Amino acid sequence: MIRQLFVDGAEGTTGLEIRERLAGRDEFHIVTLSEADRKDRAARARALNDADFVILCLPDDAAREAVSLIENPDTRVIDASSAHRVAEGWTYGLAELEPAQSQAIAEASRVSNPGCYPTGFLALVRPLIRSGLVPHDWPLSVNAASGYSGGGRSMIAAFEHGEATTAHRAYALDLAHKHLPEMQRHARIAHPPIFQPAVVRTHRGMLIEVPLPLHALPRKPSAQAIEAAWRDAYRDSRIVRVASEDMRAIDIEADAGTDRLTLRVFANAEAGQARLIATLDNLGKGAVGAAVQNLNIMAGLDPAAGLRL
Numbered sequence: 001m002i003r004q005l006f007v008d009g010a011e012g013t014t015g016l017e018i019r020e021r022l023a024g025r026d027e028f029h030i031v032t033l034s035e036a037d038r039k040d041r042a043a044r045a046r047a048l049n050d051a052d053f054v055i056l057c058l059p060d061d062a063a064r065e066a067v068s069l070i071e072n073p074d075t076r077v078i079d080a081s082s083a084h085r086v087a088e089g090w091t092y093g094l095a096e097l098e099p100a101q102s103q104a105i106a107e108a109s110r111v112s113n114p115g116c117y118p119t120g121f122l123a124l125v126r127p128l129i130r131s132g133l134v135p136h137d138w139p140l141s142v143n144a145a146s147g148y149s150g151g152g153r154s155m156i157a158a159f160e161h162g163e164a165t166t167a168h169r170a171y172a173l174d175l176a177h178k179h180l181p182e183m184q185r186h187a188r189i190a191h192p193p194i195f196q197p198a199v200v201r202t203h204r205g206m207l208i209e210v211p212l213p214l215h216a217l218p219r220k221p222s223a224q225a226i227e228a229a230w231r232d233a234y235r236d237s238r239i240v241r242v243a244s245e246d247m248r249a250i251d252i253e254a255d256a257g258t259d260r261l262t263l264r265v266f267a268n269a270e271a272g273q274a275r276l277i278a279t280l281d282n283l284g285k286g287a288v289g290a291a292v293q294n295l296n297i298m299a300g301l302d303p304a305a306g307l308r309l
């Protein structure tokens, strides 16, 4: 069976890569609009209602508008924007989040792709909260760096041709980044983490880090216990990997160009401290890889079909 797939926002950073990734997949016929029509409300409404699947690669307001234009009850949506990540009636599209999440995605009509930073944060902490190694009201923090393609076309232009001459820019200094609600909700924690993101002068890649004072946690977990909780949580995943090689440094590009998500824990038992580190590609598992994975799951196909692992 060939499914009609409309990519709304197909000329943007995420949209272009989704089309590239799905080219050659004969399960889907990709529909896009001409340059003249791609922002035309009526043309978009027609394409949205004619499709079996829609992937929204749009700014938040345009994504909300697209959803409001859908009247066909059989059109199923994957939204790559941050408009619906904690919204009623939407399923959170991080298949590895809970044991039953993949099944929920398979049955859903509305799936919200996770944010790129929450993908790393949630993969690191959710198994530890679920198993009680970290209490749900622990004051977590998360330090992270992203390649500049994470900011879409305008940030790419700023870093490649424009005013951004820096190597490393800390931002979200108001402690109110748009990813905080989904981090808190889906980690099931009492408080939002202190989130310290930075954008750096590399095209793609992310390094997301949660520091943990093991000595201060009520159960004083070892690095081995943390790794064991991850291995148990991700035992069936080909996409989330738990790595345990001895490393002295990790580059932000470690998983760039792939759809993998790699988790590592580094600890000093004497100091009672650990650093939990996730690496991924903001445009891989952070966006396009996740959208393709969710599409595969919703269409009843191999979840990893077409992914770069």
Ligand SMILES: NC(=O)C1=CN([C@@H]2O[C@H](COP(=O)(O)OP(=O)(O)OC[C@H]3O[C@@H](n4cnc5c(N)ncnc54)[C@H](OP(=O)(O)O)[C@@H]3O)[C@@H](O)[C@H]2O)C=CC1
Pocket: 008, 009, 010, 011, 012, 013, 014, 015, 038, 039, 040, 056, 057, 058, 059, 060, 062, 080, 081, 082, 114, 115, 116, 149, 150, 151, 152, 153, 154, 282, 283, 286, 287
């Ligand atoms: N870049 C990344 O790493 C990630 C991005 N995302 C999310 O994915 C979504 C897309 O991001 P990204 O691809 O980076 O953004 P881009 O800015 O690169 O692309 C957005 C696209 O949407 C088009 N567009 C804007 N308004 C409308 C409209 N009303 N109707 C139709 N098309 C419209 C834009 O056209 P034009 O340029 O002509 O205005 C552009 O082609 C965003 O919500 C973003 O938050 C999620 C995870 C990671």
Ligand SMILES: CC(=O)N[C@@H](CCC(=O)OP(=O)(O)O)C(=O)O
Pocket: 080, 081, 082, 114, 115, 116, 117, 146, 147, 148, 149, 150, 151, 155, 179, 197, 198, 199, 282, 286, 287
């Ligand atoms: C470097 C950079 O600016 N990153 C973006 C997040 C990009 C992303 O992937 O998140 P969404 O899917 O929520 O847009 C930011 O911090 O707002």
